[in-house]
Amino acid sequence: SQTIHQWPATLVQPVGSPLSLECTVEGTSNPNLYWYRQAAGRGLQLLFYSVGIGQISSEVPQNLSASRPQDRQFILSSKKLLLSDSGFYLCAWSAGELFFGEGSRLTVL
């Protein structure tokens, strides 16, 4: 069966520091992968999606970037975090429906 994992689960970072969140999927090949962000009390906002290695589509302009170095690995990064980057980051893969990882809760201070 397919599983999706992301880490770290929780992190607290100072403004201006870098960020790296990782996501891996097991049990499927060439999945469509997504990064979403959920700000406190708000809906899920699509940040990036990828249909294959090295193929990244960005949905909103921001200081975040994504990379897909391997078929089942999706990474979300930032060189310098802003206060507004705080939120709950969710990685997902799709097979018709979306299936989410456990989420990474980021607090930028």
Next chain:
Amino acid sequence: RKEVEQDPGPFNVPEGATVAFNCTYSNSASQSFFWYRQDCRKEPKLLMSVYSSGNEDGRFTAQLNRASQYISLLIRDSKLSDSATYLCVVRSGTYKYIFGTGTRLKVLA
């Protein structure tokens, strides 16, 4: 107008009650529809897909009305464990999943 709209609630209902949520969407070309459940500080989990003919899974019934562009979720015999936020999701395009902001349900003893 938001692409997907839900009443944020909260809906406070006693155990055993029947409760219904509606969700409206703006893109008439939307292709697939889903209900997700999200517990506090957790990732969303698929509750059920919504088919044109309507579908039922135990105490849960989902319906789609394409003419009026809304989907609904009916929960019968509410349990305390049903307390959560219910997210309406609409897929418009192969990779574009649009989330509503969710409806909070509290089932009271």
